[in-house]
Amino acid sequence: MQDRIHTADAEPGDDATVAGWVHEIRDLGGIAFLILRDSSGKIQIKFEKDEMDEELVETGLSVSRESVVKVSGAVEEEPRAPTGVEVTPEELEVVAPAEPELPLDPSGKVDAELSTRLDNRTLDLRKDEVQAVFEIRAEILRAVREQFRAFDCTEINTPKIVATGTEGGTELFPITYFGEEAFMNQSPQLFKQLIAGSNVERVFEIGPIFRAEEHNTPRHLNEATSIDFEGAFCDQNDAMDVVEGVVTAAYEAIVENCQDELEALGLAAEFEVPDEAFPRLSYEEAIERINATGELDEQLVWGDDLPTEGEKALGDDVGGHYFITDWPSEIKPFYIKDHDDDEQLSTGFDLMHPRMELVSGGQREHRHEKLIEGFEQQGLDPEQFEYYTKMFKYGMPPHAGFGLGGERLVMTILGLDNIREAVLFPRDRQRLSP
């Protein structure tokens, strides 16, 4: 459709061809209006019944909502029209008729359950506020990549079909791979480390991860997007600087490039870029502050993992993003390095949003012997990971990194209630299609 222009580009005085969906028809008797919608916005098509070809009027006003039509005609100024212009059609073609009964109403006048929306994403995405989420999601990914490049990182792609999981504990989806047992990768962890140990030094990857966890909550997915960083000659503080940079860059890019989308979401007035470095609390400080809130029935003691209510209490207390650093070694995975002067204390960190955990990271164990010990302590067979561990014998520099949940980032930035709203086609225990 080389001759078609976007409705937003239709200027008074033009003869234009526009095409899009029938958003609404308003028949006022002698005059009627068809509101045509496309990716750029909406435009009014005017039908003056007595002055126009009868068949054209009949076709234009009997077409069902959400049908695709193509209209050619003169564009004129009309202050009463929603966008200040209207088209008087000379030609009108119904390109793709819609059935009159829609499973979901894209005009948004009728509310729909999330599951109905997900079953009918094509229709759902014809709503401005839903389209806005995914336009912003795309902008977040763009901004994050740009920021990683500003940090001198190279984009990588690591395999999603793997022979062994990254961590023994988390559940894996098994695959049959030419008769062999294989799995869908739950994290690019081991692979990104292997690349950070080469001349490339600093890498990032944005790609799918797969977790067969039985969680079924508003903040878990079984297929998610992981934003990963790994950098040679970095420690956990460097990695936290990178986290701060990419998260802030995402907020900044939205302010700069997505005002229309924020408007559609009703967020334009309140949206704020985090304006300070995220506080870095040690795990010890974190449990003290949680205990001090009095929100928990039982006081936390050193070594406890933080319960969700504890995270919530601390989030309310801090009031913005914050890091928790220096976790007890025993509750962090084997590949996280301990502090040199205290083996009970790891260099692992989490980035928390008041609503949930966003990032897990740390400096990695780069010493071959210690790494093998770590596997054994975690009850994993180091032999199975030899493809990974052997590279630690040939000059593996100290390195650090993190994994940032892509959907959680979108969800917290936009204040979405359910993580499924941040994915086009979510995968969970109940949902495998579409």
Added chain:
Amino acid sequence: MQDRIHTADAEPGDDATVAGWVHEIRDLGGIAFLILRDSSGKIQIKFEKDEMDEELVETGLSVSRESVVKVSGAVEEEPRAPTGVEVTPEELEVVAPAEPELPLDPSGKVDAELSTRLDNRTLDLRKDEVQAVFEIRAEILRAVREQFRAFDCTEINTPKIVATGTEGGTELFPITYFGEEAFMNQSPQLFKQLIAGSNVERVFEIGPIFRAEEHNTPRHLNEATSIDFEGAFCDQNDAMDVVEGVVTAAYEAIVENCQDELEALGLAAEFEVPDEAFPRLSYEEAIERINATGELDEQLVWGDDLPTEGEKALGDDVGGHYFITDWPSEIKPFYIKDHDDDEQLSTGFDLMHPRMELVSGGQREHRHEKLIEGFEQQGLDPEQFEYYTKMFKYGMPPHAGFGLGGERLVMTILGLDNIREAVLFPRDRQRLSP
């Protein structure tokens, strides 16, 4: 390592700390040199044995190749050094010693088989020319995304775990998904169409695809990167314009931003951006030209798929990228639309590089009834795809798109012999690890 600078940033007159891998040690008797390598290049560390701390000299000259060392000292001009500067060490620390026997020689003095290289990617990527491939790969992805955005496309991510394959014919990897049968997606085809049918209109995705084909050739992978486009209100000619734009953008970005990498690959002198629109030959013209070359034992007739030798003969004849358009409908998948005036002729197209096929695309069938017919003709049960077909009942605009093989793009741009050279950790029938 906040105090560490890249070797490329060490300026005469500085006191600097550099860290990296021991590339080489040259002991000339009274004087010796250690060449230190990092992501930015190499630098010479000078040891004047009689004038320096004995232990420092001993440590610096006995360290094995590929160990990681950290060196602090004065940077001085030295015209005879490889980069014109050298460091006289005041401190030297072996951060991560390497075993003396390396499974692969990163200096490149000893050739290695591809399988040895892939088993030891960390060491392999310490070679300039290997690192260059992956720096260029990253730049290609960056440039392609930027070009898609210039074409008004929104980045999307579609699921990799799916209930049904895109096409019946191609083999799928089965997964067990919470007790249900599922598959790893072989193409985002159906999902990207569902989004193009919404207000988003134009989408792109760069992500993994999985094909359980038993091919084991230098140009097939079982896990690959697909660069996908889909646009509402586009026909096959619009889609070909987009292909041309993104492929050309990739070449241009390399010229602009990757001269060092082209040098490392020995391609700087000969590298050329395609300077003209890619010729668009009809299938009919293509078989005529192939027959005219006399390279095939048997003449091709209408309806034949093009054999590899035929593609090769035509590629030599044309001498650059070219499209083949207007394929017989029966050898294109169900979702490709036929020409309105000839049902035997499809709107499908391929983009060919003289060495291989890069892209498959076309205008899509957007009419619900025709789509259902297509499923049946292809021996697929439309019921199984209802999640997809039902959206075609609610105003699915005409649309077109393509899938471009990411690794094939890298391979043809850089003239690599084997597609496995374009992937960090390739997956094929024999290779599941690392």
